[in-house]
Amino acid sequence: xxxxxxxxxxxxxxxxxxxxxxxxxxxxxxxxxxxxxxxxxxxxxxxxxxxxxxxxxxxxxxxxxxxxxxxxxxxx
Numbered sequence: 001x002x003x004x005x006x007x008x009x010x011x012x013x014x015x016x017x018x019x020x021x022x023x024x025x026x027x028x029x030x031x032x033x034x035x036x037x038x039x040x041x042x043x044x045x046x047x048x049x050x051x052x053x054x055x056x057x058x059x060x061x062x063x064x065x066x067x068x069x070x071x072x073x074x075x076x
Contacts, residue, residue: 010075011050027061033069034058047072
C-alpha cells in the first residue's frame, strides 16, 4: 500500500461495492485488518460507520469486502 492514492471518503458507493462476491481463500489477513480498524474507530470517528460495516462480514469475507478494507485504509 506504499504507492496507493489517498481517498476522500472512507467508503465507496454501494453500486460499486457489489461487483464481485467471490469468497477469499485465506481471509485471516483481512480479519486482522478489520480488528485494527475497530481500534481506529475509537480514535477516528469519521471511519466508525465504515469500520463497523466491514466488521459485519468477517465470517464470510469476499473480494468485495477486501476492497472495502483497502479503501478505508487509503482514506486513513
